[in-house]
Amino acid sequence: MKIVVASANPVKLRAAELGYARMFPDHAVTSEGLSVPSGVADQPLTDAETLEGARNRAQGVAALRPDADLCFGVEGGIEDEGGEMTAFAWVVALGRDPQGRPL
Template sequence: MEQAIQTVVVASGNPVKVQAAMEGFRLMFPQVHFGQVSVAVPSGVSDQPMSDAETLTGALNRVNNACTVHPEADYWIGIEGGVERLNGELAAFAWIVVRSGSMVGKARSGTFFLPRAVADLVEQGIELGTADDMVFSRNNSKQQGGAIGILTENVVDRKQLYEQAVILALVPFRNEQLYSGTFTTEV
């Protein structure tokens, strides 16, 4: 008997975010066939979130907005990159939020610190991807390896950084019996 395809709505048109989301789903649920819809929806936060809380809010808003646009889907996922000043340095990370009809999972990616030249531009109001392009003479790096890819020479790229957090956000969905009643659809 043919297995039904479950639909994942990725709240982004950025190919790196879409690939990370779908690979995370495939790795966590290898027996499930997933179809993917990408939708650009507003985050409701600044283009460059400047705190942990603002970044999480952006991911939550993206999930809710994607759910509103495509309510028939099985899952919705929002990925929001952000920065925050920690001990005098600017740290970069992302929040991932996954929602189904009955649960919500959240996880934060690994964190790394930005070099001073990039951090200075970001603190002047320039989005991280644009700052990376300016400092490293790149073009559209945020749809490629991102800052982490540039800084590690692609030992870890943006897709890998996000993919691991997608997997972590899916933990409750893979263990529903353990998380039952822990999460709600309220985000």
């Protein structure tokens, strides 16, 4: 299986590799990280904007690497919840599982 992460960040790439290995321990994986734009603000300020950024990144990397089995978009965001700032991330996966079924 080939996975591609929409990030040049080695921590995000390693997280995708470890997540894949945990979900599919009997399948070998190769991985690649590519920098692609999110199409949202550099620092998303809402849950919806953060999800949109992750989705845009996953779709962008899927367009660049159509041979990939899984494409991941990762986007971190913050949101003001009643005067308290919350930091979080969205991860969007596009592709198919080791049996070829769409995710």
